[in-house]
Amino acid sequence: MLRMTLPALTGLLLLTAGCSRMPSIPNPLDLVAGPSVLRVEPAPTPGTIPLLRNGQTLSLAVAEFTDARPGPRGRKIGDIKATVTNMHGSEMALDQDVTSTLSTAARGQLAADGFRLVGVGEPADFRLNGVIKAFSLNIGGRDERVIAVEATVREGKSGDVIWSGVIGETDDRYAGVTGNSRATITEYLGEGVAAFAGKLSAAVRDSIAKSYPRTIAAGQSKNISTVPGVTTLHAPASRDEPVAGVRVPAPMAAPLATPHPTPPAAGSAVGYVSVYSTPARAKVYVGDVYYGVAPIKIELPIGVARFGFRLDGHKPAAEKVAVRRGEVTELEVKLNK
Template identity: 35%
Template sequence: MLPPHYWRQIFMKLFRLAAAPLVLLLFVSGCTGLGGSIDLGNELHVRLSDKPSPGAREQKYPVTVRIAPYKDGRSGVEPRQVGVSTARIMGLTGKQIVLDQEAVILVGDVMRKQLGDAGLQMLGAGAKNAQFQLSGSIKTLSVEIRERDYLHIVIESTLTEVASGQVIWSGVVAEKQERYAGSSGNTKGDVANFLRNGLQVVADKTGESLLSVLMSTRPELFGLNAAVKPVSGVTVNAVAVPMVSAPPVPAVAAVNSLQGALLLSSVPSRAKVYVNDVYYGLTPLRLDLTPGIYPVRIELEGYKSVAEKVSVRSEDHTELEMKLRK
């Protein structure tokens, strides 16, 4: 027969083994409660590559931009919440989908990455030597995972000149996407990629629109004179009035009056433009040419080159949009 103190030790060990799972369950429940209705298991990490995207402009424009923190204009939504799910997602639990950081931080990071790939020199938020500042607000940011997956993003952005405070460009970019995940359903990474791709489209459209305006209103920064190009999905609210330069001498005006404008754009943008096998720059691009027929070729890494002949007419604008295929 074992002494009483041995029985007490055995009993305490058995009690600890039985109570440990219950204590762990109460701890996890308490941690979940700290986040209100947000389930910590639903945190998404949206990964952004440090490397330039395919087709990124290698040579930066002499234009510096800082990004002020974006604001969250959504109402009744947690700062990290981005969607809901009524379908099963591997790696997630519950219905609410939240980020591992506030949505405004992710939007700012995506804008910085994509505008940098577009050729702008992106500086820190507090950089005093920046020429321009980009700020904005999230109007809508929603992912719905159901029988089909739905993504709806609306972001308003404004580009101002730091020195003068003048609004150079202001616009709203709206993007809607939907997809069918397939019979295997979604994983946590699939949802994160779906959201990241949508935000990159919004940032690309923002950059394409504001770059077109910058090239038109500040041509001296780019060494060219580009026309403002409309971008699908972008509602432009404001554009800076171009700076008026001194009138040219009559002899130059007489020569220029005979020229025509060729407005080149491509899908996707930032393709290399060759006219008569001479490199002129990246799309979108405006060229002032003497009247005639010109062979135009565009190239972009990862895509097949496209070539067309275009007629430039005197004192007229000719628009040409070229679509690249992989």
């Protein structure tokens, strides 16, 4: 029979009472010194009917995205200028590189939509790479979320570009009377990353379906032009080989006639400028005309264009850009306070 002295019993009772009043263990991320750290792991949305070639799913190699954001890079993604429950510091950061966050989300959504993912060094039907142009989350009077990635889809064997474009996901919100907490901010950023991955997957599927309309069953492909936030830089065109056994007749010779000059196609003397700003969402002007907030792609007549940039709390900035026929010129500007 276990016997316990009075002093020992008293000590045990005090220890038990003390344990009952111990605080709960805090979230380890709350104890990180310096910037407030977020972990973003959005789940992919339910997949659509996969693209098929000869009854087989398509293989896709997705390279790790590269970080081309203007200014200092790394895990920092923004500033905190308002009170946030369970978070400390004035800077916002991820617990992993931005490239890993977006690459992982993209792979997850593409797999959910039926692609068979393979390594970048393995044979693949198609290959995808992405260049991160913007990724930020700033917390203040209004929360601002900006994601922009230039994506390129290539044919697996030849390496030819099938489609390229900018996937943009921008949003702002008022946190409400209760304000922000770590949970609400993490959810808000996760929704943006998931939305980006969904737009990217839709653009990849549509570009492949349009490039091989006869040999790839499209299923529920979504037209790129209907996906908000997707700006096409290189449009897909049919790459299907002629069907075996089908003879394509040669075009008939046109009757001789007096030649007439062909009028230039409307809009042919234009180029494009993809504009990015740090901080994001600067107002973009060409001359005195307001076009929108960065990041943005603008179609302009060829020649020299004068750009102006304005953002509350920052000094105005101006740049001149040469717009070239049919080309896309990138313009990055940093606004100082």
